[in-house]
Amino acid sequence: MSALPMLHRAVLAACLLSSIVAGCARKADLVITGGMVWTGLSSGRAQPGAVAIGRGRILAVGDSAAVAPYVGSRTRVLTAGGGLVMPGFVDGHTHFIDGGFQLASIDLRTAATPQEFIRRIAEYAQHLKPGQWITGGDWDHTLWKGAPLPRKDWIDSATPSNPVFVTRLDGHEALANSAAFRAANVSKDTPTPPGGEILRDPRTGEPQGIVKDQALGLVERAIPPPPPAERDSALARALAHAAALGVTATAHMNASWADFASYRRMERAGRMTLRVVLYLPLEQWRDIADTIRRQGQGDDWVRIGGCKGFMDGSAGSRTAYFFQPYADSAGYYGLLQHPEASMRAWIGAADSADLQVTVHAIGDRSNAMLLSIYDSVARAHGARDRRFRIEHAQHLRPEDMPAFGERGVIPSMQPYHAIDDGRWVEQRIGPERIRTTYAFRRLLDTGAKLAFGSDWTVAPLDPLLGVYAAVTRRTLDGKHPDGWVPEQKVTVAEALRAYTWG
Structure with missing residues (x-):
């Protein structure tokens, strides 16, 4: 997440030069000595x-000599005792405030x-x-024998007066009960709707619960x-959780304006303990x-x-968009959430407004389509530091991987998904396509700059x-x-470099 100001390459590299260090007059608030320091530079x-x-x-x-000029009367000096000292983790992709809500909501992930x-x-x-609504959940039907999708009739009798809308852990499908459907x-x-699906009873056409x-x-x-006040409380929970795990900065994807306002309130109160970069919906590029x-x-x-868009869904929900059909669903290729022409127009307009654009793409066809859009937009608008x-x-198809390094497109990836999806994804797409699934090594070797993250709350x-x-x-x-x-x-x-410098 190279847009983040913390630990920027130029700052860190300059600080490593002894000539700069010697001439710097500012006194440090904190000096850490006696550690094994990892910066990600040189040998790693x-x-x-x-x-x-x-x-x-x-x-x-x-x-010690390099940091000595920074020690003043008010400097706190901490001895690391030979322990590892490294930059704080930068999570390149979270749904951060949603995570705070989920910490206090129903937990269905381990059901x-x-x-x-x-x-x-x-x-x-x-x-x-x-x-009162029941939301959140993060259920995973692949844990269940036969992997049946839940239905509203499973829970209607227990929730007659409470609308339920609980999402699968990937956020690309959810279960609604009858009370929720009535309310909506x-x-x-x-x-x-285009780019979506409602599972229906084949006899009556009634929604079965899954959307x-x-x-x-x-x-x-x-x-x-x-x-x-509830949103601010969720943010406070998320900040505490991140601090306990050493996460010092994040990119909040699919953020809302209400989220932005909550961060601003927390900052004014002096309670921010994490740096955040927000990516709001691509369709709102003008705003x-x-x-x-x-x-x-x-x-x-x-x-x-900048702004965040969607090409397709997820493999777990069978809505990721592929060139070849799903191995376990004959003739079905997945879903595009928006027509290609709409995505091309939105991305082009946002880029013309000098906004950074990032887009969700999971299936090989949606990734190839998005790389093509990025390339045509960059050619049309000329060179700049756009960091698509x-x-x-x-x-990914093997032939599409070099484009990331050649065109400076950042693959923002979440490694935990690999050991989770690896339990079942071969059933979805077959043995050949998995060879270039979560292709961290191949992307690095072709010159891409990986940015790692968690996708919390989808993953820990x-x-x-x-x-x-x-x-x-x-795999798990x-x-x-x-x-x-x-x-x-x-x-x-x-991996550490992708979690700090990426």
Whole structure:
């Protein structure tokens, strides 16, 4: 996430030069000595050394003599005792405030059977007032024998007075109960929106409960927005969680203007403990550009980075868009969330407004399509430091991989997804396509600059789990002790660099 100000290459490199260090007069707030310092430069190995920090910036990295000029009467000197000293983790892709809400919401991620899924919802509903919504959840039906999708009739009897809208962990499909469909005025007569899907009873046409991608909005529009105080509380929970895991900066994807306002309130109160760059919906590029013209992009703590769009869905929900059909769904290729022409127009307009554009693409066809759009927009508008990104870049054709390095497109990837999806994705797309799935090694070798993140709440926020996943590729079911598609592993240093410099 190279747009972030913290630990910018130029600042860190300059601080490493002894001539700059010697002439720098600013005194440090904190000096850490006696550590094994890893910066990601040169060999990638940690070296004995010290670090000086002032006003939230790295002032110097070197030996004791290099940091000595920064020690003043008010400088706190901390001895690391030979421990590792490294930059804070930068999570390149989160849904940060949603994560704070999920920390206090119903947990369905570990429901290992349909019966447990039903029981948890029923118990949660017992503590609610009539009319209160049950949201969140992050369920995973691939844990269940036969992987059946949940239906509204599983939970209707336990939730007659409480609308339920609980999402699958990937956020690309959700289960609504009958009360939620009534509140949203969704019925058998509701047309399926383009780029979405409503699973229906084949005999009656009634919605069975599952909605996918663009169809999620049919129900989401009926959910009352949380008041500002609740959003701020969710942000506070998320900040505490991130601090405990060493995450010091993030890119908040699909942020809303209400999220932006919450960050600003938290910053004014002096309570921000993490630097955030927000990416708002691509379709709102005019509003984003107008806000930046009037107010600027922000500061070191809260900053508007640009806009975020969607090409397709996810493999777990069978809505990622592929060139070849799904191996377990004959003749079905997935979904484009928006027509290619619309994406081309939005991306072109946002780029003309000097906004950074990043777009979700998971299937190989959506990735190829997006790379083509990026290339044509860049050619039409001329050279600039635009830093196009592709969020996820999970399934790629071999012939498309060199384009990332050649054109400076950043693959923003989430390694934990590899060890999670690796349990089942071969059933979806077959043995050939998985060879270039989560292709960390191949992308690095072709010159791409990886940016790693978690996709929290879709996956755990803990960056060490992401590093473990990128280095070992051992799937969560324990069936690949030598790594799933092991030729795509990266080293620890490469994974750390993608989690700090990427």
